[in-house]
Amino acid sequence: GWDRSSFALALSIFAVVSGVVPPFAGRLADRYGPRLVLTAGALLNAVGMILMAFTPNLWYAYIVYGVVIGLGFGVAGQSVNAALLSRWFARRRGMALSVASTGLGAGQLVLVPLATLIIVTVSWRAAFAITGLAALTIVPLCLVLLRRPPPMEEEQAASDAPAPSTPGCLPAELIRMQTRAAFRSRSFWLLAGGFMGCGFSIYLLMTHMAALATDRGISAGQAGTALGLVGGMGVVSGVLMGSLSDRIGRKHLLVALYLMRAVAVLVLMAADSAAALYLFAVLFGISRANGALVAAAVIDFHGRQAVGSILGYVTTGHQLFAALGAWVGGLAFDRTGSYTLALAPCVALMLGAAFASALLDERRPSVAVRLQPSAVGD
Template identity: 30%
Template sequence: MQAVTHWAQRRLGAHFHYAWVAVALAFLIMLITAGTRATPSVMMVALEESLGWDRISISLALSINLALFGLVGPFAAAAMERFGLRRTVLVALFVLAVAVALSNWMQQRWQMSLLWGVLVGSATGVTAMTFGATVVNRWFKTRRGLAMGLLTASSATGQLVFLPFLASLVESSGWRPVVLSVAAAIAVAIPFVFLLLPERPAQVGLALYGEPEGTPPAPVEARRNPVALAFSVLGRAVKERDFWLLFFSFFVCGATTNGYIGTHFIAMCGDYGLDPVKGASVLAAMGALDLVGTTASGWLSDRFNNRVLLFWYYGLRGLALLYLPAAFGLGYFGLPVFAVFYGLDWIATVPPTVRLTTDVFGSRDAPIVFGWIVTGHQLGAAFSALLGGVLRANLGTYTLATMFSGVLCLLAAVMVLRINRQGRLAPAG
């Protein structure tokens, strides 16, 4: 593998840093992860009709998925320090491909909870935002915001690439061909990671992007038990008020994106007479807009006050959600307007949150601390996925859940203004 990466760097030449290859590989992995995680929302109605399951049962499995996706994050970051980035990601991709493929034969509710809840949730927790933050901190000295914005945008691109195709496949052939297609896409990524993803810039004879050539590599700490490392970093972080502000604001982020809109939007469209393909197309359009919005957010986070950026992101998202129940009845000025405003803002919160985490806790601890903050994100997502399903089943409408999500965002907009008010910068090491 090392010979391949050295050859690739030589072919790229001295003016193109291999850090951007690492970002491209991470983008591919996170794109496939996002597509995998979006798949159950496309299959929700088909599973109800094919297997006779109710929406609460499906929402419970997805809630487990979302919770584990977040809970695994800090341990994944610590495992990358202990066992290596490439090895950890390869194991996660293998587990993910096998679990998704096996779900083709599921018949019972507990099987969905095991495969899509426990296994897919855990594996995607390794290959998502915490993985992206680890790559950025290992490879970049400057342009970290832009790099993290690009990686975060992979979630949007994953929806753009996967959702319309998967929704059409569900409509024409049912849900089982969908899971086999997704499993095949995951398997395709494995050889790229094996051959082309080094652990650190020093393995290809480079300094970090933005460091002068010849800068000695930062010392790598002795490898420690990943569980102990994750909890030791958490023990230091929880003593800081900023950790809790970041944690609970990201809880709201997860509750109002992956948890609610990501899980229930296509089914919500069905309540208003839109078929799954049209609902998935709207969601994919929001994904395309978020590709622009989140990349721009990364660029902005390198240049402007990140607390203020988060204030606007959460505030505008809250207003968009409060508008959503009315949007379905306003024709051209309804759902398309919501899609534009919500899409540009979908996960634009990630680059400023990563930047604030690094500023407060330093580049050494930041990936693991961010992993714990992502836990808050996914606990919020799990809470909202289950609550949305319960309210829809009992009230026959998503309106109350939508309004609740909007109010949460407005509260988060106020909360984030108190993060790192001293403007401190933690030591890099």
């Protein structure tokens, strides 16, 4: 019995909470290593999913989904993963970050149809419970398999910051220096500005795509297939774009992906058949490779020492606009019976993101000194 704006508000709360956390989680990962940070995020996500199975009312959903799962997503998000991968993969970081980010698309490809099947055959509560229990298995894997990334003595020696007092830890002053320098740079604001538009579009489209499709006479099954197609194309695009960006740079690929998403939204605005919806899903799925390229570009411009903190702030902008996108979509439909008033600014934001990316100075991926894995545990 919830209207679409009320449901979208839960996703907006999730987006805000998951956007506030990354700078702090990223800073912890920069300084102490990502293992415990990622483990805490995985645990929060799993517990939140299980608690959602017992939802009695809308306010409970706001707290559990919005706050608990939002915290988990923010803690175990892209900024912490980038802090981990940037040290292990100095030469092919675009490829590494893209492959890691395809986990979201692969999960969508597999879990969305599975969750839909559980909802149809059992209940939505069972779907949350089973998903949460499955996610709980990730927690011990984080503790057992993750090791501290290799040290960055070369970059440490080149900086003016003091040596770390604890082996394997970066000094807090170094992280603050790097973060402040990023805030003063043109590249940071161009990347962050484009990524804000990305956040608005992704949450608007992912939250309301299925409802928009069924409103136009497309079956729920076909809408579910389109969601899976978005995830599948995201996996393929992520691998290809990441590898390509290591060869030619990130700038022109970001421009192309943002323009492709603008076209995808225009296709969705006119979609009145399953074929048109599938075309949208293909274009939208391919365009979602931009996230890993933004992360790689942040490292290209600002180095690896404070990437968790810097990318955390970029992610904050993305998630705050994501909250706005999810809520605006529901509000537009509840007030007008159409999503047009929400989709039109989405196109404008994607064009703006492409323009911002075009203004970037081309920074070819740096070829850093090869770092050997450390045997030191976290």
